[in-house]
Structure formats: C-alpha cells, structure tokens
Amino acid sequence: MTTPHVDPSTEQMLSIWFFVGVLTFCSGLIIFGEGIYEFWHPPSTVLANLHPAFWWGMLMTAFGGFYVLRFRPGKG
Amino acid sequence: MHVAPIPAILLLATTQLTHLAPVDLAILLLYFAMVIFIGFYVKGSTNTSEQFFLAGREMSAWIAGLSFVSANLGSLELMGWAGAAYQYGILATHWYWIGAIPAMLFLGIVMMPFYYISKTHSVPGYLQLRFGEGARAVSGVSFAFMTVLMSGVNMYSMALVMKVVLGWDINFSVWVGAVTVALYVMLGGLRSAIINEVLQFVLIWAGAALIPILGLIEAGGWTNLKAQIAVRMGSSDYMHLWSTLGSFKDNPMGVHWTGIVFGLGFVIAFGYWTTDFLVVQRVLSANNLRSARMAPIIGSAFKMFVPFFVILPGLLALVLLKDSSGHLMQLYPDGSDMVLHHGAHSFNEVLPLMMIRYLGPGLLGLGITALIAGFMSGMAGNVSAFSTVWTYDLYGAYINKKAPDAHYVSMGRWSTIVGMLISVGTAYLVMGAASIMDYVQELFSFFIAPLFGTVILGMLWKRASKAGGFWGLLAGTASSIFMWLMVLHDKANIRFMILQPHASADTILRVQAMAANLYRAAWSWLVCVLVTVVVSYCTRPTPESQLTGLVYGSTIIPDDGSTKIYEKPIFWAIVVATVLFALNLWLW
Numbered sequence: 001m002t003t004p005h006v007d008p009s010t011e012q013m014l015s016i017w018f019f020v021g022v023l024t025f026c027s028g029l030i031i032f033g034e035g036i037y038e039f040w041h042p043p044s045t046v047l048a049n050l051h052p053a054f055w056w057g058m059l060m061t062a063f064g065g066f067y068v069l070r071f072r073p074g075k076g
Numbered sequence: 077m078h079v080a081p082i083p084a085i086l087l088l089a090t091t092q093l094t095h096l097a098p099v100d101l102a103i104l105l106l107y108f109a110m111v112i113f114i115g116f117y118v119k120g121s122t123n124t125s126e127q128f129f130l131a132g133r134e135m136s137a138w139i140a141g142l143s144f145v146s147a148n149l150g151s152l153e154l155m156g157w158a159g160a161a162y163q164y165g166i167l168a169t170h171w172y173w174i175g176a177i178p179a180m181l182f183l184g185i186v187m188m189p190f191y192y193i194s195k196t197h198s199v200p201g202y203l204q205l206r207f208g209e210g211a212r213a214v215s216g217v218s219f220a221f222m223t224v225l226m227s228g229v230n231m232y233s234m235a236l237v238m239k240v241v242l243g244w245d246i247n248f249s250v251w252v253g254a255v256t257v258a259l260y261v262m263l264g265g266l267r268s269a270i271i272n273e274v275l276q277f278v279l280i281w282a283g284a285a286l287i288p289i290l291g292l293i294e295a296g297g298w299t300n301l302k303a304q305i306a307v308r309m310g311s312s313d314y315m316h317l318w319s320t321l322g323s324f325k326d327n328p329m330g331v332h333w334t335g336i337v338f339g340l341g342f343v344i345a346f347g348y349w350t351t352d353f354l355v356v357q358r359v360l361s362a363n364n365l366r367s368a369r370m371a372p373i374i375g376s377a378f379k380m381f382v383p384f385f386v387i388l389p390g391l392l393a394l395v396l397l398k399d400s401s402g403h404l405m406q407l408y409p410d411g412s413d414m415v416l417h418h419g420a421h422s423f424n425e426v427l428p429l430m431m432i433r434y435l436g437p438g439l440l441g442l443g444i445t446a447l448i449a450g451f452m453s454g455m456a457g458n459v460s461a462f463s464t465v466w467t468y469d470l471y472g473a474y475i476n477k478k479a480p481d482a483h484y485v486s487m488g489r490w491s492t493i494v495g496m497l498i499s500v501g502t503a504y505l506v507m508g509a510a511s512i513m514d515y516v517q518e519l520f521s522f523f524i525a526p527l528f529g530t531v532i533l534g535m536l537w538k539r540a541s542k543a544g545g546f547w548g549l550l551a552g553t554a555s556s557i558f559m560w561l562m563v564l565h566d567k568a569n570i571r572f573m574i575l576q577p578h579a580s581a582d583t584i585l586r587v588q589a590m591a592a593n594l595y596r597a598a599w600s601w602l603v604c605v606l607v608t609v610v611v612s613y614c615t616r617p618t619p620e621s622q623l624t625g626l627v628y629g630s631t632i633i634p635d636d637g638s639t640k641i642y643e644k645p646i647f648w649a650i651v652v653a654t655v656l657f658a659l660n661l662w663l664w
Contacts, residue, residue, distance in 0.1 A: 013121060016139055016271050020278050023110055027103050027282070027442055034099045034438035043436030047290050053438050056286055 018071040025064025032057030093241045093425075094432050100441025107279070107445045108256060111272050111452070115260030118267045125484045128265035129197060129464045130361050137367035139274060141374030144180075144358040145382075146273040147457040149280060151450030152233050154386055158430075159423035161390025162407055164329045165305075165314030166663060168390070169383045174341040177376045177656050179349035181649045183359070184372035187350050189633045190535050191360060192368045193625045199353040199531070200469040206534040206626050207545030209473070214549055216469035218523045219353060220462055224495050227458035228502025234451030235503070241428045241444070250503050253448075257455045258496040261463070262489045266361060269453075269460040273358070276449040277378075283439075283446030284385040287427075290434045291392035304395040308404070314391070317663045324574070331594065332574070339594025343601040347528030354461045366636035369645040376652050380659070389430045397429060405429075455499065463491040522560070525597035526552025529604030536628050537612075538620070544612030552604025559596045573599060 035054025042048045096104070122128040135143070160168040196202040200219060204212035235249035260268045295301040306312045313320045313327060320326045321333035349355060349372070362368035397405040407423050414420035421429060431443045467488045476483070530549040533540045562569045571577055573595040623630040638644045 013118070016274050019110065019114060019271060020275060023107065023275055024278060024282065026106055027445075030099055030102055030106075031438040031442065034436075038436065045436045046433050047294060048436060050290070050293070052286055052290060052434070053436055056282075056439060060282055 014073055015071040017067050018073070021064045021067025021069075021071060023064070024060050025068050028057050028060025028062075028064050030057070032061050093428055094440065096242060096441060096444065097437035099438045100444065103438070103441035104445050104448070107275075107449060110275070111256065111260050114271050115263040115268050118264035118271065122263075122265045122267055123482075123485065125467075125481050125488070127267065128485045128488050129468065130357070131265070131267040131270055133361055134363045135270060135361040135367070135371075136363060137370035137374055139270065140359050140362040140367060140371035142277050142378065143270040143273040143361075144355055144371055145375035145379050146277040146280075146453060147355050147358055149277065149382065149450060150230060150454035151237070151447045152230065152454065154280070154284070154447070154450060155237070155424050155427045157386050158390040158393075158427040159407075159425070161387040162393050162426045163390075163409075163423045164327075165309075166317060166387065166391065167320075167327060167329050167331070169317060169387050169663070170336050170340060172379060172383045172387070173656060173660065174336065175345045176349060176379050177652065178341060179345040180372045180376035180379065181653060182346065183350045183356075184369045184376075184645055185649050187531075187535060188359060188369050188372065189365065190626060190628075190631065191356065192362075192365050193631065193634070197360070197468045198465050199351055199356055199527075200465055202626075203530065203534070203545070203549075204469070204473070206623075207530070207540075208542040210542070210546040211530065211549055212469055212473065214546070214553075215523075215527060216465050216473075218553075220465050220470060222523065223354065223458040223462040223465070224498045225502050227455045227462070227495065227499035229506060230451055230454040230458065231499055232503035232506045234448065234455075237428070237447065237451075240425070246507065250500060253452055253455065254496050254500050254503075257452050257459065258493055261456050261460050261496075262492040265488060266357065266460050266464070269456045270358065270361060272449070272456060273453050276446070276453040279442070279446040279449045281385070283443040284389075284427075286439060287430050287434055287443075288385055288388040288392065291389060291396060291430065294396055295392060301392065301395065305391060308395055314394075315663070317660055319664055335574075335594040335598075339598040343525045343528065343597045344594065346532070347524040347597065347601070351527045351531045352524060353465060354457050357461055357464060364637065365634060366638055366643075366645065369636060370648065373645055373648045373652060377648075377655075380652065380656060386427075390426050393426045393430055397426070397433065455496075459492055459495045459499065462495045463488045466491045466495070522553055522556045522600075525556060525601040526604035529601045530608065533605060533608050534627065538623055538627050538629055539612055539617055540608055541612040541615045541617055543615040544608040544610075547611045548604045548606075548608025551607040552600045555603040556596055556600035559599060563592060563596075570595075 031053050035051055035057045038048070038051065038053055043053075121132070124132075126132055157168055157171060160171075191199075191202060194202060194205055196205060198216075200212045200216035203215050231250055231253055232246075234253055235244075235246040238244040238249045239246050260272065264271075292298065292301065295304065302312070302315050305314050318333065321331065321336060324330050324332050359368055359371045362371050393405075393407070395404070397407075399405045405421070407426060408414040408420050410422045410424060412420075412422075415422045428447075431440060435443050467484050471487055471491075472479075472484060479487075526549055529552055530545050533548070534545055559573060563573070570592050573592065620630055625631050636645070641647050
C-alpha cells in the first residue's frame with residue numbers, strides 16, 4: 001500500500017481542546033443551573049448540604065469556558 | 077484490558093437502581109450530539125489511508141497520550157476494578173501501577189523509536205517487517221478476530237449496565253451504541269476515535285472524581301477510612317500493597333509477589349501496553365518521534381491517578397455504603413445465591429451505587445454519560461483497530477495488494493460497518509449465554525503474553541530469525557491455551573502453574589482466577605521466548621541489512637529534537653517512576 005502525504009488543509013481544523021471546552025462548558029452550565037435550583041430544592045443524596053452540583057458545575061463551567069476561549073476558531 | 081471481573085450476572089437483576097432527570101438527559105443528549113457532529117466534521121480530512129487509519133500522524137504528545145490511556149479506560153474496567161477493590165482491598169491498585177506504569181515507560185523510552193522509525197501502520201505490520209508473513213498472519217487474524225468480539229462484549233456490557241442502572245431496554249442500548257459508534261468511526265476513522273477518547277477522558281474525570289472527594293469527606297479523611305476498614309474487615313491487610321504478598325494465604329486475592337511482579341508487572345503489562353495494537357495505534361498517530369515517545373509517558377502520569385476514582389470508591393464503599401435500614405451494605409460475588417435470589421447487589425455494582433449515593437440530578441447525568449462514553453470509546457477503539465488491521469494486514473496484504481489509496485480508505489469505512497455488525501452479533505450471542513463473555517476475555521489473554529515475547533526479541537535481539545519468531549509465537553499461544561484447558565478441566569492443576577505441586581486444597585482454593593492468569597501469562601511468555609531462541613539458533617539469521625530500523629544494534633535512533641533537560645522523554649520517565657516508587661512505599 002502506498003501512503004500519500006498528509007492533506008495540509010487538516011491544519012485548519014478546530015482544535016480537539018475546543019471540543020473539550022464546549023462539552024465541559026455546556027455540561028457545567030447545566031449542572032451549575034441545577035445547583036442553584038437545589039438551594040431551594042435539595043436532592044436526597046448524601047452530603048447534599050455541601051451543594052456539590054453548584055460548586056462542581058461552577059468549576060466545570062470555568063474550565064470549559066477557558067478552553068473555549070483559548071482554543072476558539074481563528075485564535076491561531 | 078487485562079482480565080477485569082465482568083458484571084455478567086447483572087443480567088439477572090430485575091429492578092433498576094435509579095432514573096434520569098431531565099437535566100441528566102440533557103447532558104447525555106449533548107454528548108451524543110457532539111460525537112456525531114465530530115464524525116461529520118472530521119470526515120473531510122480523512123481522505124487518505126494515512127489520515128483515516130493513523131489520523132494523519134499529526135497528533136500532539138498530549139492528545140496521543142490522553143487517547144493512549146483513555147483507550148484502556150473503558151467502563152468495564154472502571155466498574156470491574158472498583159468491585160475488585162471492594163473484594164480484595166487496595167491490592168487491586170497493582171493493576172494500575174506496577175501492572176501498567178513501567179510498561180508504558182518502557183514503550184516510550186525503548187520500543188517507540190522502532191515502531192515509529194519503521195513507519196509501520198500496525199503491530200502485525202511490524203512483525204511482517206521483522207519476521208515475515210507467517211508471524212503477521214497469525215497476529216493479524218487473531219487480533220482482528222478478538223477486537224470485534226471485544227467490541228461486542230463492550231456493547232453488551234453497556235446495554236446490561238444501562239438496563240440495571242436505568243431500566244433501559246437492552247436492544248435499544250445495543251443499537252443506539254452501535255449506530256453512533258459505527259457512524260463516527262466510519263466517517264472520521266482514527267481521528268474521530270481519538271477526539272472522542274479525549275472527550276471521554278475528560279468526562280470520566282469530571283464525572284467520577286467527585287465520588288472519592290465526597291466519600292473522603294464523609295469518612296473523615298484517609299486515616300479514618302483506614303481505621304474503619306480495619307475494624308470492619310478485622311485486619312489491616314486490605315490496605316497494604318506489598319506486605320501481605322509473601323504467601324498465597326496471607327491476602328484476599330490468593331496471590332504471591334512473584335505473580336504480581338513477573339506475571340502482571342512484566343509479562344501481562346508489557347504485553348498489553350507495548351504490543352496490543354489497540355493502544356499502540358494511538359501513539360503511532362503522533363506528529364514526530366519526540367511526541368511518540370512522550371505520549372506513553374504523559375499517559376502513564378495520568379494512569380497513576382486513576383485509582384483515585386476507581387479503587388478508592390471501592391474501598392470507601394466497604395465502610396460507607398448502607399442499605400435502606402441504615403446498616404452497612406454487604407455486596408456479594410456475581411452469581412452468588414444472595415445476588416441471584418435475594419436481591420443483593422454484586423461487587424461490580426459498587427461504582428453505580430456510590431454514584432447514586434452522592435450524585436444528584438445533573439451530576440448523575442454526567443456520571444452516566446461518562447460510563448456510556450467509556451463503553452462507546454471501548455467499542456470505537458476496537459472497531460478502528462480492527463478496520464486498520466483488516467485493511468492493511470489482511471485485505472491489503474493477501475487479497476488486493478495493488479489497489480489505489482482511495483480504495484483502501486473505502487475498505488476501511490466498509491470494514492468499520494461490517495466489524496460493528498459482527499460486534500452486534502457477538503452482543504446477542506453473549507446475551508444468549510453470559511459465560512461466553514468470560515471466555516472472550518480469556519481468549520484475548522491467550523495472544524498478548526506470547527506476542528510480547530516475539531516483539532521484544534524482535535526489537536532487541538538481532539539473531540532472532542524469521543522462523544524463530546513465527547514458531548515462538550505459535551508455541552507460546554498454544555501453551556497458553558493448553559494451560560487454560562488444563563485448569564478448566566481441573567482447578568487443582570493450578571498447583572503446577574504456581575510451582576507448588578504439593579499445594580494444599582486450601583491454597584488452590586485461594587488462588588483466584590485473576591491470580592492464575594498471571595502465572596499462565598508468565599509461562600506462555602517463557603515458552604515463546606525459549607522456542608524463539610532455540611529455533612533461531614537452528615535456522616539462518618536474517619541478514620543485517622534487512623534489520624535496519626527494526627532492531628536495536630542495527631538501527632541509529634534519530635535525534636528526537638529535545639535539547640533542554642525538561643524536554644527529554646527520559647527525564648519525565650524518571651519523574652513518573654520516582655512518584656510511582658514513592659506511592660508504593662507509602663502504601664507498602
């Protein structure tokens with residue numbers, strides 16, 4: 001089998017880290033929203049009083065947001 | 077990877093553990109939408125065979141490294157090893173540390189240059205260059221066969237877990253998983269699989285890391301956890317990595333340190349991490365030699381911390397998991413009377429049970445999505461490796477040697493679909509007879525240990541001849557199958573494998589299947605090496621000119637471009653090895 005050279009157009013693709021950022025940002029935002037809701041309607045899980053959804057959602061949103069901005073299309 | 081206990085008997089559970097809220101479903105749908113989008117998005121850049129099968133060899137060290145470790149981080153392993161930690165204690169950590177890290181470092185420092193310089197597309201491809209067509213055929217056929225079976229096992233396991241945890245219909249899960257994976261691998265090849273593996277890696281950390289954090293808070297910290305486990309189990313043996321391995325009788329797994337060091341740490345780990353094409357393919361996609369060497373080292377650093385969210389939840393469950401009446405919950409082995417007839421939970425359900433304990437709406441969706449991503453990634457890894465080996469090492473080597481490149485890309489896409497259909501067939505086969513799943517896991521281990529013997533001799537010993545490589549591989553594999561049949565026929569035969577012909581019935585009983593596998597692997601590797609050496613000395617050596625780029629001593633390793641100390645792979649390998657050593661000492 002022959003193996004041609006790599007197509008240079010692939011260098012313009014969106015970064016994998018951008019996809020990572022979008023997924024964590026969106027998931028984080030959903031969980032963060034749920035965390036706010038849970039201040040008034042706490043779930044029946046153990047240690048719900050620590051509000052894990054609120055804090056974890058905030059952390060994921062910040063992490064995802066950073067990756068989206070850092071690796072956004074056209075950023076080079 | 078290596079012989080994790082499988083939740084086969086979850087099949088018999090009749091009640092679901094929990095259900096998903098709308099926010100959970102939103103996260104799950106977001107993940108599915110994203111992976112399908114990625115498949116379509118990268119299709120345009122997978123037009124050549126190099127792009128489709130090796131992601132254009134343009135992945136950075138970080139991406140190749142995360143993908144490398146993620147390809148092994150399937151949900152079967154996560155659930156199985158969390159269950160093993162509950163059952164055997166902290167000993168289960170050996171499968172993540174000595175059973176992975178040294179081998180990964182060895183791949184990066186010693187073996188990767190040969191794989192990379194030879195420009196091979198696969199491990200069977202390397203065997204063809206080094207030992208000729210015979211060795212490639214044995215390796216290629218067995219690998220292709222095993223990968224589609226493993227993909228089917230993953231598919232069925234995912235459907236089973238979704239049925240038990242969420243009450244989903246098995247047919248629905250099998251087909252949704254199969255169609256999604258087939259679509260994104262067929263469209264985007266290895267590139268698509270790698271992107272999804274990186275996503276899965278992040279999801280697993282995000283979805284699972286909260287469990288040990290909250291568990292440790294509830295237990296009152298690490299010291300309190302150890303004290304509580306010692307009280308519950310009546311001894312502190314569950315929390316020691318090495319001090320209980322002096323005898324088969326002193327630890328819950330029934331294993332001796334020789335089995336852990338030689339069987340697991342040397343043969344199984346090196347066999348899996350350095351010769352299983354499913355993981356090696358990820359590193360071959362690296363964009364230069366330095367990235368190819370750094371990728372396994374980066375992967376090993378992350379691998380070292382996986383026990384935090386796999387082993388620790390299993391240990392925490394020993395003292396925190398309670399039933400509805402507030403008493404400590406007792407989990408049982410798969411297939412036990414308590415699980416089958418009294419509604420008790422099995423060891424392998426420990427991770428979902430811990431998830432339900434701590435994760436409310438939203439977080440639970442994230443955890444479930446991580447599990448599903450792990451299963452799908454396992455399927456994608458197997459199917460993409462299958463399509464590469466089929467197209468390069470079977471179809472392109474024996475059926476149609478001179479087709480245009482576009483034809484092979486097309487064959488890669490079609491073989492992805494066919495591979496996935498065979499996997500679906502396997503999933504239904506396993507559904508009919510759950511014990512088949514255990515056999516498939518065993519089958520996979522038949523080939524790995526001897527293959528490592530053949531590859532390592534091929535890379536490090538110039539005198540190894542073509543006939544030696546072929547007959548060594550064949551003899552090692554045959555010996556592994558023979559030992560397996562021997563123990564299947566009569567478990568007492570284990571005494572020969574552990575070199576204790578006069579072992580008592582109690583000792584034999586204590587040696588678990590997992591421990592027996594370690595010794596079977598070590599012996600089959602030894603048989604492979606001995607036969608390769610003997611046959612090589614009886615046959616003509618391969619001319620030196622044909623060994624360039626393939627064997628140590630006949631190859632000048634090119635400079636990988638690193639100049640400063642912190643750019644050198646060996647520096648980071650030493651850092652990882654030092655941390656590993658310190659962790660083992662801490663938990664001695």
